[in-house]
Amino acid sequence: MKLDQYPRGVLVPVLTPFQRDLAVDAERFVEHCRWLLAEGANGLAVFGTTSEANSLSIAERMSLLERLIEHGVPAGVLMPGTGCCALPDTVALTRHAVERNCFGVLMLPPFYYKGVSDDGIHASIAEVVQRVADDRLRIYLYHIPPMAGVAFSLPLIERLLKDFPRIVVGIKDSSGDWNNTQALLDSFPGFEVFPGSETHLLDALRKGGAGCISATANVNVAAISRVIREWQGADADALQDGIARTRGAIQKFPMVAANKAILARVRDDPAWDVVRPPLRPLAAEAKAQLFQALEALQFDFGRRVATV
């Protein structure tokens, strides 16, 4: 696999559907992935925060990845999340993704222990690299301190880039802090920086950002994709304004439940409205408020297109 082949653009942290008994709904998952690609997704960051990946067992994650590839989703568009608390789990998932030719992996730092040193996180990544021992490995760091409680600091990233060139190649910045995204873009030229939201997508693209990886792309990927395709066009700012407003309306609610509620309506498929504990589905009142806010923005609830 050549270094330049990885997708840039909008990557979707794919929602994971569950059956009423909370079992993974593999069929609906594959169908959703194909629909997202048909709608314009450049890649699929399966098994992230929006995917409830940490609510899945290791076996469930591996099985879903196999299923996707078996059903024709190209491994070359996949960036599965593989970072777990336990080194053996991270190694197993990462090795599996590399062996299946996924273009990269999105790696959370081990997130149980808080207040750990940069040294400790560096050692974790180093152990994974050494144990996976495969030239095809491409690691995208997953920086999401509001959830993980553990961060990839700028000095740590600098060290990782120095020690693992061509392996540590990018980052998803879900800090929610545009200053941090700017600092990443300014500090590490060539490093693939994906903001974890489309709120500042155009700003990021103008500074050399790689695109975005955003929860709301599960329900709005076509519009986000258009900003990326037309980022140098005359309408770019207006298009950006549109996706930022949609994002703003959705992120007032718990992200996973809100996206599942919207998707259930967009796809006319109430089965999407199931989350695993500790998450809860959106209550009826919140759902009504969310839908009303989106309707006020002329959000398109009618996209029931056939999948690729």
Added chain:
Amino acid sequence: MKLDQYPRGVLVPVLTPFQRDLAVDAERFVEHCRWLLAEGANGLAVFGTTSEANSLSIAERMSLLERLIEHGVPAGVLMPGTGCCALPDTVALTRHAVERNCFGVLMLPPFYYKGVSDDGIHASIAEVVQRVADDRLRIYLYHIPPMAGVAFSLPLIERLLKDFPRIVVGIKDSSGDWNNTQALLDSFPGFEVFPGSETHLLDALRKGGAGCISATANVNVAAISRVIREWQGADADALQDGIARTRGAIQKFPMVAANKAILARVRDDPAWDVVRPPLRPLAAEAKAQLFQALEALQFDFGRRVATV
């Protein structure tokens, strides 16, 4: 198993030894457990925070538990940690512990998602209870917000006690907040409250506390056990003062690494000085400071007794 048979007293959140290549050292683990029992531990809360349990795979945890029981450690003194981020993992570990007749399980809430509702945590526990479906199940809640970032609030505990009587029977309170421990003791008579430290052990015992589950019991269980045995005696306050000072000296350093460094010296076994990333072993200078502080307190580094 009768309800009254569970141990009260000092339970040790057992350190997990690793080989140089970071593989679990099962033999040394069993030996350490036997030594702790010989030193006076009333129970073993294996697979907690101090055990680096979240740095172990599910298979490693199950295998270690099997090994302990096979080697004669009575299941009736074991309270393994079983709370994971993913429901299938929590169910698998909990079912395994119950089937092996462990007297209880210590259950972290799912800890990846932050800001989850009490409803969501309640649903998590309810799913585990329903899926394990075994009358022998005894759940001790593991409240450690500084690490988990997710808490068992008093109203949530009240609800759990109401919905799962005889199943949710106790708590390890590692909030580090004595006011919270007091509120638990005052609010829920009969509920087994174990402070996560010996700092206020005597205060807790005087208010009906069940004992303590403390990291530093890995290296100081004999002295902590004595406070529990003699809590109504004339020397109780002096004994309490002693264990609190020892704890105070150790907790200035990262707890897992500090306890492993002390144990390596106490057992004259440098192999103990290995942690899994993201934790790091204590640097030489910190170790010297720690040992000096303990020597000033006349800490007994010489207990190399034979195990039971």
